[in-house]
Amino acid sequence: MKVISDADVRATLLAGAAVRVSRDALVDAYRGTLKAPPRTGIDVGSTELVFTVGGNASGTVGFRCYGLWPGHADQLVAVWDNKGSLRGVVVGTALGALRTGALGGAAVDALAKHDASVCAVIGSGTQSWAQLWAACSVRTFSEVRVSSPTPANRAKFAARARDELGLNAIDLADSVEAVRDADVVLVATKSARPVLPATAFAPGCHVNTIGPKLRGASELPPELASVAAIVASDSPAQAAAYGNPFFTGRKLAHLGGIIDGDLPGRISEGQITLFCSTGLAGTDVLLADHVMNELDLAG
């Protein structure tokens, strides 16, 4: 029984592999061979425990559990094999964010222009980092621009992108300037009000929205969803299970169906495409399983 820490996850989970695992999970979810029901929250008095559960056709099953404590509380991912043996647990917070990043990477891979070269990142937190980490494994960016309100945070993010990911990264105070002519825009803020006008986005760009995206409380403007040729989600079922409808106000296409070739993807250079991240349940389990496989191989 393996116990895997945040440090183990960071050392073992490569972005390209994480995106591949997520892409397979998306296709399996679309085809119905990955069972990933919407999350279940259970009140335990002092907090709420939330479970996201999933299992695939090979019989690998498990869940992620996190509590709604303030701050960075430990999350737990558990994976059983098809015989009911517990393979291991992952404890911490790294896997959850990297999982969301990997799903975002799968969206960029499926929907962004193949020759996308300029990437804008709005927000400089953990989720923004995970998005960029995954996105730069599926596209070759000649320029990365990060914008967030606090100068020290965006400068640190840009420096980390240069150091750890080898990217040509700069930071900008003006978010409109950051997304100007960008091919890929990764938005991961906590803002319940649009951080950019719809007119800021260039024709042909692909946008991931990770932060608030409910009607009346969204980090992106509804007008962007209106002009987008494709609005996709990693789990339309989970999106529908939210208490409130999404800001997009339209049917969400299943990203797994697009990857599978069953649903239309980008068909022209000028289309704007939008990915609304919900965090497909079960991907945590499959990524944890992948990390366990890698650790097995490493001995």
Place this chain on the structure above:
Amino acid sequence: MKVISDADVRATLLAGAAVRVSRDALVDAYRGTLKAPPRTGIDVGSTELVFTVGGNASGTVGFRCYGLWPGHADQLVAVWDNKGSLRGVVVGTALGALRTGALGGAAVDALAKHDASVCAVIGSGTQSWAQLWAACSVRTFSEVRVSSPTPANRAKFAARARDELGLNAIDLADSVEAVRDADVVLVATKSARPVLPATAFAPGCHVNTIGPKLRGASELPPELASVAAIVASDSPAQAAAYGNPFFTGRKLAHLGGIIDGDLPGRISEGQITLFCSTGLAGTDVLLADHVMNELDLAG
């Protein structure tokens, strides 16, 4: 972060302490300070994952998760402290059975005659063992009689009771003979048909039923519930959440309310009392927390 095995649980969890933890949990559940909602089962395709969740007033929260694989699959219990740090996990199957035993022990303590001296055990499996393990920590039995269909199993059980618990234990083929004049009867079979007639039970006896107890599919006869002065459960709410009503056909008294002195308990030597075990959610978490405390003290 502790990882606790079945061997650790068996070495660390003493029956008396387990009963005390369960008794406190029962009272807290009755008073509403232990949040322990009915179990949640989630379909993951190849199996179902079942979660029993709980949290107490001090902010300790967690869950037990088990899958419905055939055979003895690994269960997982996780405990967080009131700050959201994961204290540890318990992996295996020992804690689940000992937890049910400890709740049964709390029932014997609350409802059996104080001078109960003869104990009958019907069934010789893991659950029967856990019931006896806990019951003999709250009453001094001069004689223990075990009965189950397979001679080797009941002989082995009796020998183990002599060796590990120091009891004067015998095994009997005839279950009616085993319960004759018994003060405490612990029934833990897989039988969906009554394994004993109601007339087999002596006036004044206390009975725990652990196995099947639904209407039309119960290890004990409905007539026993009719003649019992008290029919209690560790969680009437969980019992009500079962798909089918219990064989008892009457309102179940909350064992925690009896222990708390708020609901009537045994008032005469001749009353028959019956405890229907449902497995109060949250007790796994509190017992795991207790084991972690003990391991902390042991350094």
